[in-house]
Amino acid sequence: MTSNINLPKKAIILYDSQSVGGSTDRLIDSIGRKLAEKGAYVEKARCKASADYSFVKEFDLVVLGAPIYYLLVASQLSGALSRSNLKQALKGKKVALFVTCGSPEPMAQFLYLPQIKMHLENPVILVEKVFSPDQVSDPSAAADFVGDITEAFSKSC
Numbered sequence: 001m002t003s004n005i006n007l008p009k010k011a012i013i014l015y016d017s018q019s020v021g022g023s024t025d026r027l028i029d030s031i032g033r034k035l036a037e038k039g040a041y042v043e044k045a046r047c048k049a050s051a052d053y054s055f056v057k058e059f060d061l062v063v064l065g066a067p068i069y070y071l072l073v074a075s076q077l078s079g080a081l082s083r084s085n086l087k088q089a090l091k092g093k094k095v096a097l098f099v100t101c102g103s104p105e106p107m108a109q110f111l112y113l114p115q116i117k118m119h120l121e122n123p124v125i126l127v128e129k130v131f132s133p134d135q136v137s138d139p140s141a142a143a144d145f146v147g148d149i150t151e152a153f154s155k156s157c
């Protein structure tokens, strides 16, 4: 039996965090596992402000996000968006955005997600998500995020 659902085949999770093995790392692992369960080949890469992001062109889904420190998106991701060729590589890409933070969701929607979106030119933004401290360690929150991504991805095809 054939399915009409179009799922991502190759997904890259681009992220940043000051912590190693912290809440964002755990969240990324959960998101990666859930995407792989949906049949995607998944890679993850911690952003560096000065890296070459040409490799992003190979992927049909980009998950992009970072924690907030002192009201700002973590510096290597925001640096990559403003100073490297990441912005160019994301043109026209299907993108899912997230931030992890301690602020209430309305504040994060208003103050933090725009810090990422302001750098994006013509992406297809499938989903935007604010993960609160209790959600970052909750596998069902990652599963819901991936469910929303795959549904929006399929509809966008």
Ligand SMILES: Cc1cc2nc3c(=O)[nH]c(=O)nc-3n(C[C@H](O)[C@H](O)[C@H](O)COP(=O)(O)O)c2cc1C
Binding pocket: 017, 018, 019, 022, 023, 024, 025, 067, 068, 069, 070, 071, 072, 100, 101, 102, 103, 104, 133, 136
């Ligand atoms: C030094 C520091 C500064 C933070 N500043 C903010 C902030 O300004 N706004 C906010 O909503 N959360 C803030 N947080 C909460 C983090 O964004 C949140 O705990 C995030 O999940 C941390 O990710 P990590 O474990 O990968 O470092 C801060 C956390 C730390 C450690």
